[in-house]
Amino acid sequence: MYYADTVTVVTDSPAPSAPRRAAAGPWRAWLESTGLAAFRPSGARTGGDPSGWPRPGLWPARWVAVLVVGATVLFTGLDVLAAVVGGRTTGAAGPYAGLVLQIVCDLALLFAIRAPLVVSGLMLAAGLAFTGSELVSPGLLVPSPTLTGNPLLPAATATVVFILVQLRGGRAPWLIVGALVVIAVRPWAPALDTIALGLLASAVPALAGRFVEARRQNLADLRERAERSDREQHLLAERARAQERARLASEMHDVVSHRVSLMVLQAGALEVAATDPATREAAAALRGAGVTALDELREVVGVLRAPGPGGGGGARLATSPRVGPEAGAPELDELLESSRAAGLRVRAEGLDGLADLPASVARAVHRVVQEGLTNVHKHAPGSEAAVAVRRGPDVVAVEVRNSAPAAPAPAVTDLAATGTGSGLRGLRERVELLGGTLEHGSSADGGFVVTATVPSSAVPGPVRR
Template sequence: MREVERPRPVTVALVVGAAVLFAAFDVLLFLLGSQSTGPAGPAAALVVRLVLDLSLVLVFRYPLAVMWTMIAGSLVLIGSELVAPGLLVATPVLTGDPFIPPTVGVVVATVVQLRDRRSTWVLVGVITLLATRPWDPSWVTVPLGLLYTAVPALAGRYFAARRTLLAGLREKAERTEREQQLLAEQARAEERARLAAEMHDVVTHRVSLMVMQAGALEVTANDPAVRQAADALRVAGMQALDELRELVGVFGRVPGGASPAVGPPAPRRELRELVDASVAAGVPVELVQHGPDDGVPPAVLRTAHRVVQEALTNVHKHAPGADVQVEVRYGADGVTVSVGNTAAPAPPDPALAGSGSGSGLRGLRERVEVIGGVLHAGPRAGGGFEVRADLPVEVR
C-alpha cells in the first residue's frame, strides 16, 4: 500500500490541540470527584489517562506505536477492573466509557490517513473489538465503541481518498494546461518556420534579382546619374537582404542553408551616423567606444546598430531633451552596448509617445536572443532609462 502524504501544519496543530483539550478534560473530571479508589491512590486513573492523552502528540511521528499504546491502555484498564476494581478506573463515571481513552477516535482517524496498510486495519479491528466488548455487549458499549473507532476510521479514509482525488485532478489539470501551452508553442513555432521559409524562398530571391539587375544597370549605363542611382539601389538592396536574413533568423531556421551572397557585402553602418542624426534633431548624445571592432561578425555589428537605433528612437519619443550616453565596448569575448538617458526635462508629446506599436523592445529582444545575446531594459536608479545588450562575438 502507498504511504499518504505528510500532514499539513494546520492538521498537526489541531491534533496537538485535541491532546491538550482531552488532558484538560480528564483533569477537570478528576477535580469534580471522578477518582480511583484502589491502593495506587486517587490520582492513579488520572495518570493513566494523561499518558494516553499526551501520547497523541506523537501520532504523526510514531503512528503505529501510538495505536499500540491505545490498545495496551485499554487492555490495562479492562484487566485492572477485572483483577482489582477501582485500581485504575475512576468512579463515579461522569462521562463516556471508562475503559476506552477518549483520544482513541482521533488516533484511529489520524493513523488510517498516515498509513494505508493492512496492519493498520488489523489494529483498528483490535481496538474496535476492545471498545465494543462483544463478550459483554450492551446498548451503551457497542454504539459508543463503534462511535470511538469504526466511525473515525471510515471518516479518516474518506478524507484521505478525497485529498488523493483532488490532488489527482489538480495534477491532471496542470498537465493538460502544460500540454496546451506546448501545443500552442508548437503551433507558433510552425507558423514562424512557415513565414521564415516563405521569406527565404520568395522575398530574398526577388530582392537578389533586383540587386543583380541594379548591378548590371550600373555597369552598362552611360549616364553618370543613372549609374549613381543604380549603385544606391544596389547598396539598399544588399542592406535589405541583410535585414531579411536576420528576420529569417528571428522567425526560425530554414532547412537548406542560407541564400548565397549577391555581390560585395553591404557597407558597414556606423553608430556615429545615428548619433549625429539625433544631435541634429535636438537630442544631446555622447558616443563612447572602447576597443576596435575588427573581427566582430557583421551580424553582431548590425544588431548593435539596431539596439542603438531603437534606444535613441525611444528617447526621441518618451524623453525629449534628455542627455544620452551611448557606450560600446568591443572585447574578445563579446560586445556590450549601453544606451542610457537622464530624466526628461519636460513631458513628452502625447501624439509622438503614442505613435509606436509597443513592440519595439520586444522585437529587439528577440533579435538579440537570436545571436545568443541578452537584452536588459528598465529605469535607472537615478532617473531616466537604460537599454543594455550583451552580444557574443561567436554567433550561435
C-alpha cells in the same frame, strides 16, 4: 519589419517534465495536503515514516503541538476528576492502579503523530487490560461497579484512532481499529448503550479520519489535474506559436528572399550593361542595398528558426545563400548627423575603430544607436543624448543615454503614440542572436539608458532564452 519580437519557438518534442517528488506515503501526503510539510525541520529524513522527524521534535508545527498538548491535558484532567469524584479500584494493585494506566495512555497521546502505530498498540493493550480486569478480577483496574455503557478504553483512544487512519495505510491500522471496536462494544454482553458508546469511541473516529484523508486526496488530485490541464494548454499554445513562426520563416525564406535576390541580380546586370556613369552608380547602390537586405533577412529568419528552451527548434529550412560580398557596416556618423539635423543634441564618443568589426556586429551596434535615438525623439523631446561605444578585447559595448525631457509628454503625444513597444523587444532578439545582452531602464536623473554588449567576433546563432 521584425517578426520575432513576440513569438517563442518550441519543439514538437515533449517539454521537460517537472522534477519528480520522492515516493510519498500516507504520512507525507497528509502533511502536504494540510500544509504541515512546509514546517518540516531542516535535516529531516524524507519518506513516509514519521520517525524521519529529528529528535527531540514531536510535532511538525507549533499549532499542532498546542492541539496535542491541550488534548493531553484535557484527557488527563478528566481522568483525575473521574477518579476523585467517582469510585476507586479495590484490587491488589491499589486504589489508583486504573488512574495510573489512564494517565500513561493520556501522556502517550503526545507521541501519536510521531509513532501512531505504537501509541495505538498501547491503547489496545490498555483496553485489553481493562477488559480482562473486568472479566477476571473486577475492581483491579476498573472501579466496581462499572458505569453503564463504559467502553473500557482509555479516554484518548478516539483521538489516537483519528490520527492513525490518516497517517498510516495498509492492514495494520484497521486490525487495531477492529480489535478496539470488539473491546468497546463487548459482543459477549451486548447492550444498546454499550454498543453505541463503544462505536462512538472507536469506529466513528476511524471513519471520520478516513473521510478527512479521502477528501484531502480528492482535493490534491483535482489540483494536480488542473495544473496538468494548464500545462497542456500552455504547450498547445506554444506549439501553435511555433508553427506560425515556422510558417513566417518559410515565407520569408522562400518568397521574400527570392524576390530580393532577383532584384540584386538585375541591379548587377544593369551595372554591367549601363553606359551612363550615373546609372551604373545608382545600380551599384541598389545592388549593395539589396545585399544588405538579404543579410539582414538571413538574421531575421535565423531568429524565427531559433531553438526553444528545450534545445530543439522549429522546422529547419535551407540556409539563405549570400548573393554578393559581405555588406559593409552602416555609418554611425550619418545616423548622428540626421538626428542633429532633426534638432536633437547628441554627444558621441568611441566611434572610431569599428571598421574591422564583422558586418553583423556593426549592424547590431547601428541598430542599438538607431533605436535609442528614435526613442529619444519620440519620448524625450528637448533632452540631450549621449552615444558611447567602447570596444574591449572580446566585446563591444554601446550605450545610448538621454537626460530628462525638457518638454512634457503631451507635447509629443502624436509621435509617441506611433510606438508599439516592439522596438526594444526586437532589438533584444537581434542582440541575443549574436550572443550578446541588452539592458534598458530609467536613469537616476529622470532619463533613459539603453546598453548593449555584443561579442566582437559574433556571428548569428540561436537566440538564448
